Amino acid sequence: MTVPVIWNSSAGQKARGPLAPTRREELERALSDAGVAAHIVATESESDAKQAVARSVAAGQKLIVAAGGDGTAWLVGTQLLGTDVALGIMPLGSVMNIARMLDIPFDLGAAAKVIAARREASIDVGEANGQVFFENASVGIQAAVFRHTSEWENGDLGSVVRALREAFRFSPARIELTLDGDRRVTARALMVTVSNAPYVGVAMTVAPDARLDDGQFDVRVFEHFSKIELFRHLASIAFGRRHYSPHISTYRSATVTVAAQRPMPVRADSRDLGTTPLVCRVRAGELRVIVGPDYAAGRAPIAGGA
Numbered sequence: 001m002t003v004p005v006i007w008n009s010s011a012g013q014k015a016r017g018p019l020a021p022t023r024r025e026e027l028e029r030a031l032s033d034a035g036v037a038a039h040i041v042a043t044e045s046e047s048d049a050k051q052a053v054a055r056s057v058a059a060g061q062k063l064i065v066a067a068g069g070d071g072t073a074w075l076v077g078t079q080l081l082g083t084d085v086a087l088g089i090m091p092l093g094s095v096m097n098i099a100r101m102l103d104i105p106f107d108l109g110a111a112a113k114v115i116a117a118r119r120e121a122s123i124d125v126g127e128a129n130g131q132v133f134f135e136n137a138s139v140g141i142q143a144a145v146f147r148h149t150s151e152w153e154n155g156d157l158g159s160v161v162r163a164l165r166e167a168f169r170f171s172p173a174r175i176e177l178t179l180d181g182d183r184r185v186t187a188r189a190l191m192v193t194v195s196n197a198p199y200v201g202v203a204m205t206v207a208p209d210a211r212l213d214d215g216q217f218d219v220r221v222f223e224h225f226s227k228i229e230l231f232r233h234l235a236s237i238a239f240g241r242r243h244y245s246p247h248i249s250t251y252r253s254a255t256v257t258v259a260a261q262r263p264m265p266v267r268a269d270s271r272d273l274g275t276t277p278l279v280c281r282v283r284a285g286e287l288r289v290i291v292g293p294d295y296a297a298g299r300a301p302i303a304g305g306a
Helices: 024-033 045-058 069-078 097-101 108-117 139-148 149-153 158-169 227-236
Strands: 003-008 038-043 063-068 086-092 120-126 132-134 136-140 173-181 183-194 215-224 248-251 255-260 264-266 271-275 276-290
Touching: 003 024, 003 045, 024 038, 024 108, 038 045, 045 063, 045 069, 045 173, 063 069, 069 086, 069 097, 086 097, 086 108, 108 276, 120 264, 132 271, 136 139, 136 276, 139 183, 139 227, 139 264, 139 271, 173 215, 173 248, 183 227, 183 248, 215 264
Parallel strands: 003 038, 003 063, 063 086, 086 276
Antiparallel strands: 120 132, 120 276, 136 183, 136 264, 173 183, 173 255, 183 215, 215 248, 255 276, 264 271
16 A cells, blocks of 8 residues: 655745755655655645544555654654554654654655664653643743744744743742652752653753653653753753753653642643643553664664763
8 A cells, every 4th residue: 555644735834945845746756765655645734634644544554654843743643542553754844853762864765764664663652631742741941931932933033032031030849749649759840851752842862761662751850950050951962962960860650740839831742731730641552653773672862972
């Protein structure tokens, strides 16, 4: 059967030059050269993409490819949860954390060869306050600042000022974690992350030891940081790098509840979820995925540390 490729045709339409979006012909050529018989399905909205995935599943497809950024991969992947249909990815976005965590190359030709190889694995996904996430849920300053990302992407230059103001005003809060229903941890922290995978944001390695198939989150508590120290640390782990800090405590748990002394912002992947409390659970092995050659035992490749 030909492989359906759900292509976000409207992604990056304002870009020009080397940042211009991938054309349909380029996508078709990369797949064809790799020996993949593909049917490109152009979509312009979430509704279009969901309907295209539903039609493909109903037709008996066992592989559906998402061609776009992390948002497209998330959208297609969430429609495949609990099925035996695998998610493949042709990475067309700028960061591509989901492709990175599955060891899928960013080069289109190389990514198409991964699709052709059809090496499959089952991975966990997370659920945060009812919202599915693949990468990370967070409470605190990261969620507060990153909520302005979509405003910046939509051309709102004032979002930078608002993000800086948010960071300047933010202060640590007393938080309480409940892990697996009975373990309790208290801390005064700027940030807590609940990670299904190593990466978040601009490929920041917030949970370098997180595994995608162990049925547990890596829960990390960032305390005893000044704000400058925290942002310096986040910069040091951007783009897949790894850097140790003694101010981070790590716990592992299949369920996590984060409560705070005062309401704190909550975010999961690129979606705002209001304020605390945050309730997360692992949905173990619910997604079939196509993985690259260096993906091993649930671990994504991590770049060297700084």
